[in-house]
Amino acid sequence: MFDWLEPLTLFRLDTALILTLLVVSVHVTFRVGIMSLAPMGFAAVGGYTAAIIATKTELPFAAGLLAATVLAGVIGALFAPPVLRLRGIYMALGSLALAQAIVVLIRISDFTNGPNGIAGIPVEVKTEYLIVALAVAFVVLELGHRSHFGRAAKAVRLDERTAEGLGINVFRVRFVAFTSAAAIAGCAGALEAHRTTVISPDQYGFATLVIVFTYVLVGGNGHWAGPVLLTWGLTILRDLLQVAGSHWEDIIYGVLLVVVLLVAPNGLSDRSLYRGLRRRLRGRTSPTPPTIEEPAEKVASR
Amino acid sequence: MQQTINGLAVGSTYALLGVGVTLVWGVLGILNFAHAQILTWGSFAALAALRLGLPVPVAILVGMVTAGVLSVLLDLFVLSPLRARKAPEFSFVVATIGVALVLTTVLRTYTDAQTEAFPRQGFPVGAFEIAGQNVPRLQVVMLAIAVVAMAALAFWLNRTRSGRAVRAVAYNRETAELLGVNSQLVFSICFFVAGALAAVAGIFVAASAAQVSYSSGDGLLLVAFAVIILGGMGSVKGAIIGGLVLGVVEVYATSYVSSVFREIIAFAIILAVLVARPSGLFGKKEAARV
Numbered sequence: 001m002f003d004w005l006e007p008l009t010l011f012r013l014d015t016a017l018i019l020t021l022l023v024v025s026v027h028v029t030f031r032v033g034i035m036s037l038a039p040m041g042f043a044a045v046g047g048y049t050a051a052i053i054a055t056k057t058e059l060p061f062a063a064g065l066l067a068a069t070v071l072a073g074v075i076g077a078l079f080a081p082p083v084l085r086l087r088g089i090y091m092a093l094g095s096l097a098l099a100q101a102i103v104v105l106i107r108i109s110d111f112t113n114g115p116n117g118i119a120g121i122p123v124e125v126k127t128e129y130l131i132v133a134l135a136v137a138f139v140v141l142e143l144g145h146r147s148h149f150g151r152a153a154k155a156v157r158l159d160e161r162t163a164e165g166l167g168i169n170v171f172r173v174r175f176v177a178f179t180s181a182a183a184i185a186g187c188a189g190a191l192e193a194h195r196t197t198v199i200s201p202d203q204y205g206f207a208t209l210v211i212v213f214t215y216v217l218v219g220g221n222g223h224w225a226g227p228v229l230l231t232w233g234l235t236i237l238r239d240l241l242q243v244a245g246s247h248w249e250d251i252i253y254g255v256l257l258v259v260v261l262l263v264a265p266n267g268l269s270d271r272s273l274y275r276g277l278r279r280r281l282r283g284r285t286s287p288t289p290p291t292i293e294e295p296a297e298k299v300a301s302r
Numbered sequence: 303m304q305q306t307i308n309g310l311a312v313g314s315t316y317a318l319l320g321v322g323v324t325l326v327w328g329v330l331g332i333l334n335f336a337h338a339q340i341l342t343w344g345s346f347a348a349l350a351a352l353r354l355g356l357p358v359p360v361a362i363l364v365g366m367v368t369a370g371v372l373s374v375l376l377d378l379f380v381l382s383p384l385r386a387r388k389a390p391e392f393s394f395v396v397a398t399i400g401v402a403l404v405l406t407t408v409l410r411t412y413t414d415a416q417t418e419a420f421p422r423q424g425f426p427v428g429a430f431e432i433a434g435q436n437v438p439r440l441q442v443v444m445l446a447i448a449v450v451a452m453a454a455l456a457f458w459l460n461r462t463r464s465g466r467a468v469r470a471v472a473y474n475r476e477t478a479e480l481l482g483v484n485s486q487l488v489f490s491i492c493f494f495v496a497g498a499l500a501a502v503a504g505i506f507v508a509a510s511a512a513q514v515s516y517s518s519g520d521g522l523l524l525v526a527f528a529v530i531i532l533g534g535m536g537s538v539k540g541a542i543i544g545g546l547v548l549g550v551v552e553v554y555a556t557s558y559v560s561s562v563f564r565e566i567i568a569f570a571i572i573l574a575v576l577v578a579r580p581s582g583l584f585g586k587k588e589a590a591r592v
Contacts, residue, residue, distance in 0.1 A: 035391070035392040035395065037395075082573070082576070082577040085577075086576055088391045088392075089331075089333050089391060089395065090531075090576055092333070092392065092395050093333065093527055093531065093572060093576070094572065094573060094576045096524070097524065097527075097528075097568075097569040097572040097573050097576075098569070098573065100524060100569055101566060101569035101570065101573070104566055104569070105566065108566075206399065206402070206403060206406075207403065209399070210399055210400055210403045213396050213399070214400075217393075217396060250403055250404070250406075250407040251403075251404050251407045251408065253400070253403065254400040254401060254402075254403035254404035254407070255400070255404060256400075257396060257397070257399075257400035257403075258380055258397050258400045258401060258404075261384060261389065261393045261396060261397045261400075262380070262383050262384060262387070262397075
């Protein structure tokens with residue numbers, strides 16, 4: 001269906017779509033306030049599972065994909081209880097340790113072909129599959145966003161104790177988010193393996209993590225459309241700029257990440273960013289901070 | 303016995319790394335993911351100095367200053383504005399990851415991803431023979447430096463005015479500022495010291511391996527974190543002991559189990575400690591987990 005596009009453009013398109021899937025995975029964990037650096041580890045699990053199944057067994061591609069997603073989800077579920085108990089920086093470190101441990105295990109094991117990676121994975125993934133997969137993901141995301149779970153997730157992110165006090169099972173919300181994010185990352189890894197036909201342990205390092213995090217953080221926590229649209233926009237921008245070679249891209253992404261964090265620590269879809277802008281557009285003067293003399297109703301109606 | 307000594311030797315590098323990182327964590331509550339790259343830059347600066355013909359102690363100093371200044375710049379231009387905006391915790395982590403990526407890429411481009419040879423002359427190389435065991439000289443010097451650094455830090459923090467300022471800021475930043483302490487200066491000093499200490503570790507590692515590349519530091523990053531998690535975040539004593547323990551465990555694991563496990567040890571320790579006793583051996587019991 002997409003044969004009218006050049007192969008290179010098609011490849012870029014597929015890469016962008018797979019990247020979107022990874023962005024979705026990270027976004028899900030961010031929605032509930034989990035600072036997990038583990039997605040690359042799960043993507044590695046997914047990629048290698050699919051690769052091994054494809055190259056060493058006769059099972060069809062769909063089986064490999066399913067196995068990859070499920071295995072990544074299972075590993076996520078296994079490590080969720082200890083990792084989710086941690087908070088803040090400890091969680092970041094713990095998840096990073098988990099991801100790196102997975103990658104190192106892959107690198108030193110024989111049956112994953114060690115540091116050489118696996119090549120010759122059959123190209124099974126067509127663009128249509130990716131679009132379908134993403135469409136399904138978006139539907140599920142939107143349903144989740146509008147459901148009780150979506151609201152519970154937001155509550156957990158904003159204030160855990162209050163959420164707990166309101167009767168939300170915080171652990172269950174985080175567990176579901178973490179595990180499904182792991183499964184999605186595994187699926188993305190598997191799809192990528194089948195698209196690029198070669199995988200090695202080194203590709204699951206910091207570089208992709210930074211890119212994905214840039215998109216997720218810049219896109220913001222409010223709605224999944226933020227990071228997704230941003231991913232598409234920036235990918236197109238990057239192709240248009242034709243910044244050849246990986247050096248400048250990495251530097252630009254690193255700088256962009258830092259700059260965005262400085263300007264908008266909560267992401268670009270954070271309403272408070274635009275508050276000043278909206279006020280000015282509506283013609284009001286910038287608000288003075290509420291003083292102790294003003295009654296509460298007057299402040300609220302400003 | 304020989305293995306224990308080897309382990310202590312390896313551990314002394316880790317200890318020195320840990321001391322720097324724990325200082326920054328204890329005072330600022332920040333884990334600097336760019337730490338490894340900063341120390342690699344320090345090693346390269348020392349390499350450049352050595353190539354210019356400068357004597358070894360001067361080259362080490364050059365490396366220390368470079369890494370220290372780089373750390374301070376990171377704090378001034380990236381972390382301090384984030385603090386001013388009261389950014390959420392993960393912003394700091396991600397920001398330092400972003401900076402690490404930039405530093406790595408610049409270094410990789412500059413060195414064309416080649417591994418450079420690091421000259422060994424002037425460094426204490428070779429080994430002592432103590433009670434029949436082979437004790438590598440370089441590591442003994444490093445351990446000595448680590449211990450001296452710890453003692454100096456303890457003296458500085460406990461007996462000097464500026465050290466008191468650091469402790470005040472670590473305890474409660476706003477109160478310290480109200481009392482007239484320049485917290486930004488305190489942060490800068492801590493970052494400088496952390497960077498300088500890490501550079502020393504990096505330089506000695508480069509000397510013992512006789513080479514250095516843009517990715518030399520990467521393996522050390524998680525080791526540094528493992529050290530401070532094991533020893534307790536915020537405790538200098540814990541960092542030293544944690545580093546030594548980690549070194550010994552690593553050496554024993556590789557010799558008795560399998561050499562492939564060397565890299566896993568750090569991660570395994572991080573995970574195990576975080577699950578069982580997040581405050582580590584000597585750390586304060588903070589709300590690390592529910």
